[in-house]
Structures are given as structure tokens and as C-alpha cells.
Amino acid sequence: MSGxxxxxxxxxxxxxCAGCGNGTVVNCTLAAVDEIGWQRANxxxxxxxxxxxxxxGYVLTDSLHTTHGRAIAFATGVKLADPSLNVVVITxxxxxxxxxxxxxxxxxxxxxxxxxxCMNNQIYGMTGGQGSPTTPMGKLSxxxxxxSVEPAFDLTELAKAxxxxxxxxxxGFHVKELTKAIFSGLSTKGLAFIEVLVQCPTNYGRxxxxxxxxxxxxxxxxxxxxxxxxxxxxxxxNELPEDTIILGEIVKRSLPAMGVRK
Amino acid sequence: MSRVxxxxxxxxxxxxxxxxxxxxxxxxxxxxxxxxxxxxxxxLPKAGGVFVQMEDEIGGIASVIGASWxxxxxxxxxxxxxxxxxxxNIGFALMTETPCVIVNIxxxxxxxxxPTMAGQGDMLQCRYGSHGDISPIALxxxxxxxxxxxTVHAFNLADIYRVPVFIMADEIIGHMRERIEVPDKVxxxxxxxxxxxxxxxxxxxxxxxxFPTFGKGYAVHVTGLTHDDRGYPCTTNPxxxxxxxxxxxxxxxSVRDEISLFETINTDxxxxxxxxxxxxxxxxxxxxxxxxxxxxxxRLKTVWPFGERCLSQFPNAEVFLFPELNLGQISREIERxxxxxxxxxxxxxGNLHLPQxxxxxTERYL
Numbered sequence: 183m184s185g186x187x188x189x190x191x192x193x194x195x196x197x198x199c200a201g202c203g204n205g206t207v208v209n210c211t212l213a214a215v216d217e218i219g220w221q222r223a224n225x226x227x228x229x230x231x232x233x234x235x236x237x238x239g240y241v242l243t244d245s246l247h248t249t250h251g252r253a254i255a256f257a258t259g260v261k262l263a264d265p266s267l268n269v270v271v272i273t274x275x276x277x278x279x280x281x282x283x284x285x286x287x288x289x290x291x292x293x294x295x296x297x298x299x300c301m302n303n304q305i306y307g308m309t310g311g312q313g314s315p316t317t318p319m320g321k322l323s324x325x326x327x328x329x330s331v332e333p334a335f336d337l338t339e340l341a342k343a344x345x346x347x348x349x350x351x352x353x354g355f356h357v358k359e360l361t362k363a364i365f366s367g368l369s370t371k372g373l374a375f376i377e378v379l380v381q382c383p384t385n386y387g388r389x390x391x392x393x394x395x396x397x398x399x400x401x402x403x404x405x406x407x408x409x410x411x412x413x414x415x416x417x418x419x420n421e422l423p424e425d426t427i428i429l430g431e432i433v434k435r436s437l438p439a440m441g442v443r444k
Numbered sequence: 445m446s447r448v449x450x451x452x453x454x455x456x457x458x459x460x461x462x463x464x465x466x467x468x469x470x471x472x473x474x475x476x477x478x479x480x481x482x483x484x485x486x487x488l489p490k491a492g493g494v495f496v497q498m499e500d501e502i503g504g505i506a507s508v509i510g511a512s513w514x515x516x517x518x519x520x521x522x523x524x525x526x527x528x529x530x531x532x533n534i535g536f537a538l539m540t541e542t543p544c545v546i547v548n549i550x551x552x553x554x555x556x557x558x559p560t561m562a563g564q565g566d567m568l569q570c571r572y573g574s575h576g577d578i579s580p581i582a583l584x585x586x587x588x589x590x591x592x593x594x595t596v597h598a599f600n601l602a603d604i605y606r607v608p609v610f611i612m613a614d615e616i617i618g619h620m621r622e623r624i625e626v627p628d629k630v631x632x633x634x635x636x637x638x639x640x641x642x643x644x645x646x647x648x649x650x651x652x653x654x655f656p657t658f659g660k661g662y663a664v665h666v667t668g669l670t671h672d673d674r675g676y677p678c679t680t681n682p683x684x685x686x687x688x689x690x691x692x693x694x695x696x697x698s699v700r701d702e703i704s705l706f707e708t709i710n711t712d713x714x715x716x717x718x719x720x721x722x723x724x725x726x727x728x729x730x731x732x733x734x735x736x737x738x739x740x741x742x743r744l745k746t747v748w749p750f751g752e753r754c755l756s757q758f759p760n761a762e763v764f765l766f767p768e769l770n771l772g773q774i775s776r777e778i779e780r781x782x783x784x785x786x787x788x789x790x791x792x793x794g795n796l797h798l799p800q801x802x803x804x805x806t807e808r809y810l
Contacts, residue, residue, distance in 0.1 A: 190665070222661075224659050228510070244513075244663060245663075245664075246513060247668065247669070247677075249532050252533065255498060255499075258470075258503070259509060259511035261510075261514075262468070262496055263467075263468050263512075263514035264514040264516075266659065267659050284499050284500065285503055
């Protein structure tokens with residue numbers, strides 16, 4: 183098998199815009215589930231609502247496309263009812279951090295054996311570009327027409343504080359590192375959370391002076407720093423710019439977990 | 445064979461669920477339903493099942509739907525405020541044809557209202573509360589025995605028709621204690637097998653598709669979006685939407701007389717009481733106190749879908765008297781099905797109608 187065999191080909195082409203980063207995340211996810219040797223028959227993809235949440239519909243496994251923000255709660259039921267199933271949640275920043283924030287925190291606290299992959303495009307893409315909890319301060323959206331005045335959520339710090347066993351952040355540019363991180367997430371007993379910053383040229387880039395798809399990818403590339411380097415710089419007394427994107431494994435630990443296959 | 449117990453209604457409900465093979469409970473504590481969650485928390489692990497206390501009722505019903513797709517008979521229990529929170533996901537269960545059982549031990553509303561007092565104010569919410577055209581099933585127990593038997597029946601109906609089934613009890617029935625004969629064995633139905641795995645949502649003439657349980661290799665896509673027979677989203681095709689929603693509606697409405705359960709007393713009477721849930725007990729006491737009056741009684745065990753056939757059991761009826769613990773929610777539904785006057789006897793505040801009170805109203809019509 184290869185990652186390609188996991189695609190539900192009769193549903194292609196997908197609905198995502200040209201230049202969207204979500205396809206890259208699906209590609210890395212399927213490469214990882216294939217590499218780890220999971221079988222399609224006992225793997226379930228669960229999602230909520232939004233651009234990201236259409237991903238499970240393109241995967242040839244049992245898949246549950248649920249209500250806005252509730253993917254993790256549905257996935258909790260699937261996993262606890264049948265721990266022999268491998269359950270992956272695909273979500274977005276609005277789905278996970280706004281309407282679904284409470285389910286996210288409690289799933290991390292329970293450390294339930296799910297892999298949660300968040301495609302963070304910092305915007306509500308499907309509904310036409312409204313501000314989300316991860317829209318950076320000052321950035322434009324249809325509901326922040328003068329620039330967002332709210333601080334953005336750091337989802338990895340949230341997952342870490344709430345108790346998840348594995349937390350990592352990458353961008354859609356870092357495909358090899360992202361695939362490895364998803365692999366590590368799938369291997370984790372307990373909740374694994376992988377945040378992926380992805381470009382949204384249609385609804386985020388267009389309003390925020392990224393003239394092309396690659397402009398936004400360049401931005402993510404040039405503004406990101408590995409966690410180890412960031413830690414070292416801080417230890418040496420350096421202050422990092424506020425818009426620094428910290429990448430890499432944020433947490434890897436073995437706290438007691440729920441719903442692990444016996 | 446059976447054994448005799450002296451149980452609270454909520455205990456009987458949980459025991460009925462366990463007897464029906466329920467092996468997943470996801471919920472959130474709320475008065476006056478909490479004893480059901482507590483009983484399941486104690487009993488499910490011993491029965492090889494799973495109890496999970498979720499972060500809210502939205503998560504509770506979501507986990508129940510997830511567990512149902514993983515092949516378990518699954519339930520939750522709540523009351524008014526929690527029931528309101530569940531509405532969106534109840535619509536998801538209806539759209540995706542997910543069998544599950546939702547128990548509502550009704551209290552006084554609106555809002556936080558009267559947490560410890562009885563009400564029947566959610567009877568229209570269970571029918572119309574989730575958005576879109578829907579048709580769920582709602583059963584109403586009027587005794588501890590029925591808290592057990594109707595819960596078993598609810599799981600069977602949920603699996604047969606692939607719908608959420610409500611147990612719309614109330615605080616009085618949930619908390620009162622009565623003698624109950626518990627059967628050693630109950631009759632259980634199964635979910636229909638999948639006929640065509642490439643079109644898992646294709647239904648035969650009974651309008652009910654087979655159930656493609658997760659983990660069995662069906663690679664089924666389940667979505668709350670309007671979908672075709674393959675389960676694939678198809679949201680802008682008007683014919684597809686009409687066909688799907690009409691089927692979901694008709695698979696329950698077309699068999700409402702089969703689903704509809706009721707009991708009758710004195711069917712040739714001119715004055716006929718209609719009741720469901722706790723007020724039925726007041727009616728029964730009044731009938732017992734005044735046998736000479738030969739008053740009729742139609743007690744509904746199924747309120748939704750409403751099977752109008754039950755009204756024709758009383759050919760001589762000249763008036764229907766209908767006590768409810770709300771301002772006349774189901775009385776209005778009865779009016780849609782008959783030309784005989786329906787006199788609503790509403791009562792809110794938490795107390796049950798007194799038999800004497802009902803008799804005084806009855807005397808006006810004798």
C-alpha cells in the first residue's frame with residue numbers, strides 16, 4: 183500500500199481552492215498512516231465543520247463528518263466504544279479553538295487515545311474569511327476590518343497545559359518533518375496534537391498582503407524557529423520577535439491515557 | 445420467570461437499558477436525571493461497557509452517536525437545559541440515521557426553571573426542537589415498570605428504524621418508587637444488515653437502510669450534509685435533498701400506527717380522558733374513585749409519531765379531557781386529528797393534578 187491507496191478517488195476533485203495548504207496535510211497524514219502500517223478497515227477519520235473538516239470525506243476509511251466543533255466529542259465515543267479502532271480527528275482553528283475549545287481541553291485532560299491534526303489557516307475559510315481565535319493581532323478579516331484586536335490562541339501551549347501526551351507544531355512547508363510528527367502522534371498512547379500552519383490564499387493571504395501563495399509560505403518559513411533554538415536563544419537572554427512561529431515537538435510524555443487498545 | 449424489586453423510576457430506566465444491551469453511556473449530570481448516570485457509572489464497567497462523563501451535554505450526545513457507529517447500543521440521560529443543548533446533535537443523529545436513546549426526565553422550564561419539580565414542557569421540543577423537517581420517536585412511561593420496559597423498547601425501535609428515540613419521562617415518574625416485576629430476559633431486535641456496501645444509504649421499500657458499523661471494512665462516509673445513497677455530500681441538488689429528507693420523515697411517519705402504543709379503558713364512554721406520563725396516575729385514581737361514572741381513558745405510551753388511530757377507539761366520545769404538566773402542548777396536536785372538542789387541563793409549577801380536581805372538571809361534562 184501507499185498513501186495513495188487511502189484516497190477516496192471517486193470523490194475527487196476536492197473542494198479546496200487552488201493554492202490551499204490542506205491537501206499537503208492530507209498527503210502527509212496518509213503517508214504517516216500508511217508507514218505505520220494501519221489498515222483501512224480499522225481506521226476512522228472524524229471531523230467537524232470547515233474547510234479542514236472536509237478532509238475525512240476524501241479518505242477511503244470509515245469517516246464521520248460531524249457538527250461544528252464537536253469532532254473530538256464524537257471521536258471520544260467511537261474510541262471508547264471500540265478501542266481496537268485507530269481514530270484520527272482532522273479539524274481547523276475555528277472548529278477546534280473557538281466552538282470546540284472545551285472538548286479540546288477535556289480530551290487533552292483525559293489524554294484519550296486520539297490523534298488530533300489541526301489545519302490552522304488562521305481564518306474561517308469556508309464562510310468567506312472571518313477572524314478566528316488564531317488570527318494574529320492586527321491581521322485583516324471580514325469581521326476584523328480594522329485589524330484583529332484580540333490576542334491569538336497558542337494551541338500547542340493549550341494542549342500541553344491540558345495534559346496531552348504529544349504536542350507538535352509544523353507548517354505546510356515542512357512536509358518531511360510534519361509527516362514524522364504525525365507518525366509520532368499516531369504512535370503515541372494518549373492524545374497527540376499536531377498543529378499545522380497552512381496558507382489560505384483565498385481568504386487570508388489575499389487580505390493580508392500576501393500577493394501569491396508562495397509569499398505566505400515564505401513568511402511561515404522565514405518567521406519560524408525550531409523549539410530547541412528558541413529555548414536556547416531565550417536562555418541566552420535574547421527576546422524573540424512576537425510573530426515568531428515556534429516549530430517542532432513541544433511535548434512528548436507518557437502520562438496515563440484513556441481508551442488505549444489492550 | 446421474573447424477580448420482584450422496589451425501584452426508583454430512574455433505576456428501572458438504567459436497568460432496562462442494561463437488559464437491552466446498552467453498553468455505552470455518555471452524559472452530563474443534571475437533576476432530576478442524575479441517578480440514571482450514577483447507576484450506569486456503577487454497572488456498565490461490570491458489564492463490559494463504558495461510562496463517560498463528558499464536559500457538557502453537547503459532548504454527551506456526540507459521544508453517544510460516535511459509540512453507536514462503533515457498534516454499541518448507546519444512551520444518554522438529561523433534563524430540560526441539557527436537552528436544549530443536545531438539539532443540534534440530535535438533528536445530526538436524525539440526518540445520519542444513528543440509533544440511540546435519549547432519556548429526558550422533564551422538570552419545570554423554561555430555562556433553569558424548577559430543577560427538582562416535575563414538568564412535561566419539552567414534549568414539543570423533542571418533536572420540533574432540532575432544525576429542519578424531522579420525525580423522531582418519543583415514548584412516555586407512566587410507571588416504574590414502564591421506565592424499564594419502554595427503555596428496552598426504545599433501544600429496539602432505535603435499531604429497527606435507525607432514529608434517536610426519546611424517553612420523555614418526568615421527575616415524578618423518575619423519582620417515585622414502585623414494585624416492579626423484572627423479567628429474566630427481554631426481547632431484542634437487531635440493526636438491519638447492509639445490502640449494497642457501495643450504496644450504504646440506499647433503502648428498500650421500508651425506507652430503512654442497513655447499518656454499516658465502523659471497523660467492518662465498509663469505508664462508509666457519514667455526514668450531516670445532504671448526501672446521496674453512497675453517503676457522499678450532495679448539497680445543492682434540490683431533488684436529492686427532497687428525496688433524502690422525505691425518506692427520513694416517512695420512514696417513521698408511514699408506520700406511526702405500528703409504532704404507536706396506548707392503553708384504553710371504558711371505550712364506549714362519552715367523556716374520555718387522554719393522558720401520558722405522571723398525569724395518567726391522577727386520572728387512574730379518579731377513575732378508581734368514581735367507577736359508576738364509566739369515564740373513558742386513553743393513555744398514550746407513544747406520543748411521537750402520533751398515531752391518530754388511538755382516537756377512533758372511542759366511537760361515542762363527545763369530549764376529550766387532557767391533563768398535562770404544561771400549557772397544553774399535546775392537546776393542540778390532538779385537535780389536529782379530531783372534530784371532538786379537546787379540553788386542555790394544564791398544570792405547571794411542579795405539582796400533579798389531584799384526582800378530586802379532575803373529578804370536579806369531569807362533572808361539568810357528565
